[in-house]
Amino acid sequence: MLEATVSILFLGLAYAMILYIISVGLSVTMGLMGFVNLAHGVFAMAGGYITVTLMNRYGVPFGVALLLAFIAVAFLGVVLERSLYARLYGAGELEQVLFTIGLVFMAVAIVRKLWGPLPQPITLPAALSGQINLGFRTFPTYRSFLIAFSLTLTVLLWLGIERTNFGARLRAAVDNRRMAESLGINTSRLFTLSFALGSGLAALGGGLGADILALYPGYAMEYLVYFLMVVAVGGLGSIRGPFVAALLLGIGDTACKYLVPQLGAFFIYLAMIGLLLWRPAGLFGRA
Amino acid sequence: MTTVLETVGLAKQFGGLVVANNIDFRLDAGARHALIGPNGAGKTTFVNLITGRLSPSAGRILLNGGDITALRQEERVRRGLGRTFQINTLFKGLSVLENVCLAIGEHAGLGGQMFRLVGTRRSVVAQAFALLERLGIPDDAGRLVKELPYGKQRLVEIAIALGLDPSVLLLDEPAAGVPSAENRVILDVIAQLPASVAVLIIEHDMELVFRFAQRITVLVQGAILMEGTPAEIAADARVREVYLGERHHD
Amino acid sequence: MAGASPVEQFIRAHRLRLIELLPWIVAVLDYFAFGDYLPLGSQILIMILFALSLDLVLGYAGIVTLGHAAFFGAGAYAAGIYSVHVSGEPLSGLLVGALAAAVVGLVSGAVILRTTGLTLLMLTLAITSLLSAAANDAGFITGGNDGLQGVAISPILGMFDFDMFGRTAYLYCLAVLFVAWLFVRRLVHSPFGRSLVGIRENVVRMNAIGAPVRRRLLTVYTISAALAGVAGGLLTQTTQFVGLTVLSFERSGAIVIMLVLGGVGRLYGAFVGATLYMIAQDQLAEMDPIFWDFWIGLLLVLIVLFARGGILGLADQVLLLIRRRR
Numbered sequence: 001m002l003e004a005t006v007s008i009l010f011l012g013l014a015y016a017m018i019l020y021i022i023s024v025g026l027s028v029t030m031g032l033m034g035f036v037n038l039a040h041g042v043f044a045m046a047g048g049y050i051t052v053t054l055m056n057r058y059g060v061p062f063g064v065a066l067l068l069a070f071i072a073v074a075f076l077g078v079v080l081e082r083s084l085y086a087r088l089y090g091a092g093e094l095e096q097v098l099f100t101i102g103l104v105f106m107a108v109a110i111v112r113k114l115w116g117p118l119p120q121p122i123t124l125p126a127a128l129s130g131q132i133n134l135g136f137r138t139f140p141t142y143r144s145f146l147i148a149f150s151l152t153l154t155v156l157l158w159l160g161i162e163r164t165n166f167g168a169r170l171r172a173a174v175d176n177r178r179m180a181e182s183l184g185i186n187t188s189r190l191f192t193l194s195f196a197l198g199s200g201l202a203a204l205g206g207g208l209g210a211d212i213l214a215l216y217p218g219y220a221m222e223y224l225v226y227f228l229m230v231v232a233v234g235g236l237g238s239i240r241g242p243f244v245a246a247l248l249l250g251i252g253d254t255a256c257k258y259l260v261p262q263l264g265a266f267f268i269y270l271a272m273i274g275l276l277l278w279r280p281a282g283l284f285g286r287a
Numbered sequence: 288m289t290t291v292l293e294t295v296g297l298a299k300q301f302g303g304l305v306v307a308n309n310i311d312f313r314l315d316a317g318a319r320h321a322l323i324g325p326n327g328a329g330k331t332t333f334v335n336l337i338t339g340r341l342s343p344s345a346g347r348i349l350l351n352g353g354d355i356t357a358l359r360q361e362e363r364v365r366r367g368l369g370r371t372f373q374i375n376t377l378f379k380g381l382s383v384l385e386n387v388c389l390a391i392g393e394h395a396g397l398g399g400q401m402f403r404l405v406g407t408r409r410s411v412v413a414q415a416f417a418l419l420e421r422l423g424i425p426d427d428a429g430r431l432v433k434e435l436p437y438g439k440q441r442l443v444e445i446a447i448a449l450g451l452d453p454s455v456l457l458l459d460e461p462a463a464g465v466p467s468a469e470n471r472v473i474l475d476v477i478a479q480l481p482a483s484v485a486v487l488i489i490e491h492d493m494e495l496v497f498r499f500a501q502r503i504t505v506l507v508q509g510a511i512l513m514e515g516t517p518a519e520i521a522a523d524a525r526v527r528e529v530y531l532g533e534r535h536h537d
Numbered sequence: 538m539a540g541a542s543p544v545e546q547f548i549r550a551h552r553l554r555l556i557e558l559l560p561w562i563v564a565v566l567d568y569f570a571f572g573d574y575l576p577l578g579s580q581i582l583i584m585i586l587f588a589l590s591l592d593l594v595l596g597y598a599g600i601v602t603l604g605h606a607a608f609f610g611a612g613a614y615a616a617g618i619y620s621v622h623v624s625g626e627p628l629s630g631l632l633v634g635a636l637a638a639a640v641v642g643l644v645s646g647a648v649i650l651r652t653t654g655l656t657l658l659m660l661t662l663a664i665t666s667l668l669s670a671a672a673n674d675a676g677f678i679t680g681g682n683d684g685l686q687g688v689a690i691s692p693i694l695g696m697f698d699f700d701m702f703g704r705t706a707y708l709y710c711l712a713v714l715f716v717a718w719l720f721v722r723r724l725v726h727s728p729f730g731r732s733l734v735g736i737r738e739n740v741v742r743m744n745a746i747g748a749p750v751r752r753r754l755l756t757v758y759t760i761s762a763a764l765a766g767v768a769g770g771l772l773t774q775t776t777q778f779v780g781l782t783v784l785s786f787e788r789s790g791a792i793v794i795m796l797v798l799g800g801v802g803r804l805y806g807a808f809v810g811a812t813l814y815m816i817a818q819d820q821l822a823e824m825d826p827i828f829w830d831f832w833i834g835l836l837l838v839l840i841v842l843f844a845r846g847g848i849l850g851l852a853d854q855v856l857l858l859i860r861r862r863r
Contacts, residue, residue, distance in 0.1 A: 036655055087842070093654060094601050098797060099841040101603075101790060105834025113828065221786060225662050232659040265670040273648075273663050280652045338745065364747030376745065378738040384547055389735050390746045392728050398748055399756075401729040406548035408728070416544055429543025451746060 006137070008255050014143040016250025017150035018209030023230040023242050024157065025198020031174045031237015033191055035085065036093055039100040040202060041220035041227055042107040047073050047203020048215040049111065052120045062125040066207045070200040077199030081192055104220050112217035120215040146208060153204075154243065161239055170194055174237040229272045235285025244283055248275070289316045290349075291485045292337070292368075292455045297346035299336055299509075306332045307343070308510035314455065318485045321496045324506035325529060330489045331373060333506065334457050338370050339363050351454065365394075369453030371444045373460045373489075379433040383424065383443050386432060387415040390450035418446050422476055438469035445476060456480070458488040462495060474498070497521070505529070551726035560808045564711055568704075575703035576775075581815045582710035583771045586717055588796045588807035590764035595793070596802030597725060598757050599737030600650075603789050604661030605765055607645070607668050610784035612638040612766025617685045617779040618678060625691035631713065631770045638766020639759050641668070646758035650751065662786065669784040684780035688773060699775075706775040713771060717764055724760070725804060733757055734802075794833060797840060800847030809848050 026040040047069040054065040080103075088096055128145050131138040161167035173180040173187050181187050206213070213223055230249055234241030252271060257264040275283070292314035299307040306329045314320055322330050335341040337348055339360040347356045355363050378386050391411050392398050406412075419425045422442050432440060441461060448456055462473050470492075477499060480486055490496050496503065496517075503520045505512040507529055513520065520526055567578055587609055594600045615637030616630040624630075649660040672679045680686055692698040699705045724730050735743045736750055743750050773779045782788060791814070799810025822829040844851050 030655065036658070084838075091841075093658075094595070094797075094801075095841050095845065097601060097603070097658065098793070098837050102834040102837030102841070105830045105837065107834075109828055109831030109834065112830075225659075225666055225786075228655075228659050228662065232656055236655065263670075263674050266667060266674060269663050269667040269670060273660060273667065276652070276656055276660060276663075277648060280656050282656075340744075360744045361747045361749050364745065370745060372741075372745075376739060376742045378735055378742060380738050381734065382543065382547070384543055385731070388547075389731065389743075389748075393732070393746045393748050397728050398732050399729050399753065401724055401727050403728065404551045404723070404726050405728055405731050406551050406726075409548070412544060412548060429546060447742070447746065 003137075004258065008258050009251060010139060010143065010147075012251030012254035013247070014146045014250075015212055015254055016246040017147055017154075018205050018212055019226060019230050019250055020205075020243050020246035021150055021153060021208070022202045022205035023227045023234075023246065024239060025194075025201045026227055027231045027234060027236060027238060027242045028170070028174070028194050029191070029198050030231060031235075032170070032177070032187075032194060033089055035089060036096040037085075037100050038097060038224060038228075039103040039107070039220070040198075041224045042104055043073050043077060043199040043202035044206035044209075044213075044223075044227075045107070045111065045215070045219040046076065046206070047200075048206035048210045048213075048219070049115065049120065050203070051207030052122055052210055052215060053115075055123065056121070062128070066204060069203045069207045073203035074196040074200030078192055078196045081195045085195075086188075104224075108217050108220055115217070117217055120210070122210045122215075124211070142211060146211075149208070153201075157201075158239060166190075166193070231282075233272055233275050233279075233282055235282025238282065238284040241282050241284030290314065291316050291318075291351055292487070293349040294337065295347045295349070297333075297336060297343055297348065299332065299341060299344050306509050307336060308508070310346070310506075310509075310511055312504065312511070314485050314487055316454075316485055317482050318487070319499055319501045320485070320487045321500035321503045322487060322489045322506060323491070323493075323496060323503060324512075327508075328506045329509040330506055331459055332509070334370060334459055334487075334489065337363075337457065338368060364451060367452075367454035368457070369448040369451040369455070370457040371448045371459055371461060373463055375437070375440045375444050377432045377440060377443055377447070380431060382429055382431055383419065383435070383446075384412070384415055384428040386443055387418055387446050387450045388412060390447040391415050391418075394451045415450065418450055421479075422446050422449075423472060436469075438465045438472070441465055441473060442476065445473070449480075453484060456484050456486045458486065460489050460491065462490065462492050470495075557805075560805070561715070568707060568711075572702065575707045577815065577819055579703055579706045579710045579775050580772075581812055582707070582714050583768050583775070584792070584795060584811040584815055585807050586710075586714050586771070587765055587768040587792050588799070588811045589714075589717065589721055589804075590761045590768065591792055591796050592801060592804065592807050593721065593724070593733075593757055593761040593764070595796065596806065597730060597737065598733040598754055600754065600758070601658055602661040603658060603786070603793065604663075604665040605761075605792055606784055606786070606788035607661075607665040608638040608642055608762035608765035609769040609772075609788060609792075610665075610668060610672070611641045611762075612769030613773045613779045613783040614672060614679055614685070614769075615766070616770030617688050617773040620690060620774070621685065621687045625689050627690050627693050627709070627774050630690070630774060631767050634766045634770025634773075635763040636766075638769065639763040641766075642759040642762020643755070646755045646762075650754050650758060661789075665784060665786065665789060669781060672781055672784055679779075682781060684778055685773075686778075688777045688779065690774045690777065703775075710771055710775065713767065717767065721764070722804065729753065729756075737802075794837060796847075798836070798847050800849030803849055806847055806849050813848070 022044045026037065029035065029037060050069040050072055051065045054060040054068060055062060088099055124142050128142045130141050132141040132144050161170065169185050169190055173185055173190055177187055213219065226249065230242045230245045234245035249268065249272065253268045256267045260267065290313050294310050294312045297307055297310040310333065324330055332341065336343050339358065343356065347354055349355065350363065350366055350368060355366065378389065388411055391414050392408065395411065397408060397411065416425065416428060419428055422445065424439060424442055427435060427439060432443060445461060461477060462470050465473060474495060488499060500517055502514065503517055504514045505520065505526055512525060512529065513523060571578065591605050594602060612634035616634035619630050619633040645664045649657060652660060673681055690699055693705065693709055697705045732743065732748055732753055736753060740750060769783060772783065795810040795814045796806055797810070798814055799806030799808065818829065840847065846853065
C-alpha cells in the first residue's frame with residue numbers, strides 16, 4: 001500500500017512538474033493581456049519535436065537540444081506575437097478562440113506532414129536512464145531528474161518574479177495594466193518578453209516531458225484541456241496558483257489511473273469541474 | 288409626503304476601504320433630488336447599492352415600504368426602480384426603437400415570450416415610438432444606436448429608463464460627456480419628467496443641479512456631509528470648502 | 538420596404554422573404570438531381586441542424602462554447618441505446634435523444650452558466666471530455682471504443698423503410714430539419730429571441746431593465762441542447778452506428794467552424810457554412826486528408842482577420858457596395 005502511494009506521488013509529481021512548466025507561461029499571458037490563447041500547446045509540441053529531432057537525427061546532446069528548443073520557440077513566440085496576436089488584443093473572445101484554434105490546426109497539419117502521425121521515439125541520455133537508489137527504495141532516474149530540475153526551474157522563476165525589476169513590473173501589469181502604464185511601464189514590450197519566456201518554458205516542458213506526454217501531431221489539441229485546466233483552476237495571471245493546480249491534476253490523475261483505471265479520466269474531469277465551480281476565478285485568482 | 292425610497296445605515300466596504308459609510312437617505316414621492324459630491328465620493332457606488340449591482344456590507348434598502356436589500360437586480364427593476372448609467376449602456380448594434388422596445392417589453396412581462404413575434408406586439412412598439420417622440424428623437428427610431436452622436440445616445444439611455452415606467456428614477460450624470468451645445472435638450476427632458484416619478488440625479492454640473500433640485504444631498508468619502516434645500520447647500524461653508532477648486536463655470 | 542417607416546419595418550421584420558425559401562428549393566432539387574450523393578446530403582442536413590442549434594447559443598446568446606458535441610453525442614448515444622434495447626421506432630428515438638440531450642444541457646448549464654469567459658470555455662470542454670470518458674468507460678452500454686453495435690431502425694411511421702440509396706434517410710432528415718427550422722425561426726423573432734441578442738450586446742443593460750438573464754440563458758442552452766440531440770439522433774439512425782467521435786473535441790470544433798464560416802447569429806449561416814464545409818471536406822479531404830486541417834486552420838485565421846461575419850457577412854458587404862454604386 002505504501003509502495004503504491006509513494007509510486008503514485010512520485011510519478012504524479014513528475015507529471016505535475018511538466019504540466020506546470022508548460023502552463024505557467026499561459027497563465028501569465030492570459031492574466032496579463034486577457035488574451036485567450038488556445039495555441040499554447042503548439043509551443044510545447046514544437047519544443048518537444050525540436051528537442052527529439054535534434055537528438056535523434058543530428059546527435060545533439062540532450063541539454064544542448066533543450067536549450068536550442070527553448071531559444072527557437074521563444075523566438076517563434078515573439079514573431080507570432082508581434083505579427084499576428086497583437087492585432088487581436090482588443091477583439092472579442094470568440095475571435096481569439098477561433099484564431100488560435102486555427103493556428104493549432106495549421107500547426108498540427110504541418111507536424112503531421114513533416115514527421116508523420118506516429119509518436120516520436122525518445123532515447124533518453126544514458127546518464128539519465130535506469131534507476132537511482134535513494135536509500136529506502138529505487139526510483140527511475142529520469143523522473144527524479146525531471147522533478148529536481150523542474151523544481152529548481154520553478155524556484156528560479158519565482159525568485160525572478162519576486163526579486164527582479166522585470167518581475168516587479170510584470171506583477172504590477174498583471175494586477176492593473178492601466179495603472180502600470182500610467183507609471184511608465186511599457187506593457188506591450190513587457191508582454192512580448194513574457195510571451196517569449198512563456199513560450200520558451202512551454203517548449204522546455206514539451207522537450208523534458210516527451211517521456212510523459214507523448215509527442216504526436218495531436219499533442220497540441222489533446223493536452224490542451226489539461227493546460228487550460230491547470231491555468232483556470234490555478235487562477236489567471238497567478239504564478240503559484242497553477243503550481244497547486246498542476247499538483248492536484250498531476251497527482252490526482254496518476255492516482256485515478258492507478259487505483260480506478262476503468263474510470264480514470266472521468267473523476268479528474270469531475271474534480272476539476274467541481275473546483276472551478278467552487279472557485280470560478282481559480283484557486284489563487286482574483287474574483 | 289410618502290417616502291418611496293429609503294436607505295437605513297447603508298454601508299459598503301472592500302477590505303479596509305470604506306466606500307459607503309452608514310448612509311441614511313430618504314427620497315419622497317415626486318421628488319426632485321440631487322446627489323452631489325467630489326470625485327470618488329461614492330455617488331455611483333451608492334446608486335449601484337440601491338439597484339443591486341453591489342451588495343451592501345450592512346444596512347437596508349426600502350422601496351415603496353418593502354425591504355429590497357436581499358432582492359436581485361431584476362426584481363428591484365420590476366418593483367419600479369429605473370436607472371441610467373454614467374457611461375452609455377445601450378444595445379449599440381440594435382436600433383433605437385428596439386432598444387426602447389426591449390425595456391418596455393420586459394416591464395410588461397412579455398420579454399420571455401417564445402411564440403409571439405416581436406412585430407405583433409403593436410402596443411409595445413407604439414409605446415416605444417411615443418416615448419421617442421416625447422424625447423424629440425422619433426426620426427432616429429430606425430437608426431442603429433452606434434451611428435448616433437453621443438448626445439442623442441444619452442437621450443436613448445433616458446428613454447430606456449423611462450420605458451420601465453419607474454416610480455423611482457436614478458439618473459447618473461445624465462449630461463456627462465455631452466457637449467454643452469446639446470445639453471439643452473437633456474435639461475429640458477429632465478425638467479419635463481412626470482411628476483409621479485421620484486427622481487434622484489447625480490451631477491457635477493452645478494447649474495443643472497440648482498435649476499432642477501428641490502433637495503440636495505452632499506456625499507463626501509462615502510458619508511453624507513449635509514442635506515437640505517439648494518439655498519441651504521449653497522450657503523454652507525463646509526460644502527464650499529469641499530468644492531474648492533471644483534466649481535464649474537458654465 | 539424601402540419606403541416604410543422604421544416602425545413598420547420593425548413590425549414586419551419577421552415576415553418571410555422569398556430568399557428564405559431558397560435552401561428548401563435547393564434541398565428538394567438535390568434529391569432529384571444528385572441521386573448518388575444522397576447519403577452526403579443527409580449528413581449535410583444533419584450538420585445544418587447541429588449548426589442551427591449552436592447558432593442559438595453562440596450566435597444569438599453570445600455564449601462561446603467549444604463543447605456543443607456533448608449534446609450531439611448525448612442525443613446520438615441515447616437514440617442508439619434506445620433502438621438497441623427498447624424499440625427501433627425512429628420518431629420516438631429522436632424524442633429520446635432530444636430529452637437526453639436536454640437533460641445534459643439543463644444540468645450542465647445550471648452549473649456552468651454562472652461563469653463567463655475562459656472559465657466557461659474550459660468548463661464546456663471539460664463537460665464534453667467528461668461525457669466522452671463516461672462513454673468510453675461504460676462499454677457495456679455504449680460499446681466503448683468499438684462503438685455501439687446492433688442499431689436497427691424500423692420504418693418511419695410504419696411505412697417508409699430506410700433504403701440502400703439513402704432516399705428515405707434524406708427525406709427524413711429534410712423533414713426534421715424543416716420542422717426544427719420553423720421552430721428556431723419563430724424563436725429568434727420572438728421577444729425571447731431578441732432578449733438573447735440584448736444579453737449578448739449588453740448584459741449589464743439587460744439586468745438593468747429587469748430581464749431574468751440567467752434564466753433566459755439556461756432556457757436557450759437547454760433548447761439548443763435538445764436540438765443538437767435530435768441531430769445526433771438522426772446521425773445514429775441514418776448510419777445505424779454511434780462511435781466515440783460524436784463526443785470529440787473535433788466534432789465541437791468542426792461545428793463551430795461550420796457556423797462561423799457561414800456567419801454567426803443570422804440563422805442561415807448554419808445552412809451556408811455546413812453545406813460548404815461538408816462538400817469541401819468530401820471533395821478535398823480525399824485528395825489530401827492530412828492537409829485538410831491546415832486549410833481549415835488557415836480559413837479560420839483568415840475569417841477572423843478579414844471576414845468576421847463569415848460568408849453571409851461578406852455577402853452583406855458586397856450588397857452594400859452594389860447599392861452604393863447605384
